[in-house]
Amino acid sequence: MDLNETIEGCKKMDRKSQEELYRHFYPAFFSLCKRFFADEHDILTALNNGMMRVFKHIHQFDAAKGDFFNWSYTTIRNAAIALINERKTIVTLEIKESHTEAFSYNPFHDHEWSDIYWYLGRLPSNTRYVCTLYYLEGFSIKEIASAIDMKEGTVKWHLSECRSRLKAIFENQKLNSGE
Template identity: 45%
Template sequence: MEDLQQLVRECLVNNRRSQEQLYRKFYPALFLLCRKFFSQPEEAVEVLNDGMLQVFTQLEKYDAAKGELFNWVYTVVRNTALDKIRKKKWPVHAAIEEDVIVTQNNIMSKLAWEDIYKLLDTLSPSTRAVCTLFYLEGFPIKEIGEMLQQSPGTVKWHLSETRSKLKPILEQYYLK
């Protein structure tokens, strides 16, 4: 723990080696996070790098009393990914009003990461983001709508789209 605190102190004075060490320490988990949102590994790395730049430029805002450094970094990188998704102009779909049934034991939680990425790659970027936030990150519909600046109805539409696109694939390959 002391090593991490020392690393943060060195990063605060722009020590490039310490920044690289912190980057490498968190890279595996943060890459997996970014990969959930973006189908191309290059795009995931780009967002990860943008997020880590935010981390290093805002590191003085980190408060150890409020939580672990990794959780703060994870949130900064996730928000960077969401910002990129918001800024892109995705096709707008008509929202449908349908109740979304949430189950604690969803199939996504039972798959290997490689399989989840293959499934996510079949979705449009905006639908992929909603799916990731809802099923993998556990955010409620209202918060997802606020994060992505979408109405709850649009978020529900994306969840419906996720189910309609993934159900045949899951039935064919994973639910035998």
């Protein structure tokens, strides 16, 4: 597949080019959306919404400004965040400032992607969204609060909750494996 030819075909709304581009990036973008959602229907909804945005705005892509994969990755991620905002439940929990040291530790540092997806699947949806944006996408607390329309204190609470829940899972696994 010649990516530049496929992109040009997509700009002309050529369905074959769109299908080729979709199939080419499907594995990477499915994995991206899987970070945010446990349910396969939600994963595919975010992916398909994102690809529709890619096709709709592909004329805005400028190869001189960056790589197509990075441009489309950002578009897909933003579609996942938009789906989160559509479906989110309002939670107004706050965390005390004394718990902020929990945010310097990344619980996923020593794990494979297949493990990370399994762990993310054990978290409540709002905690999963915050955890994914913070630990896997590198968003700051302020950026997360803005992206998913949540108070910074609530974002901090979800990060603390994520860390607590994952710590319990890790400890349980160690006990079960006899380490």
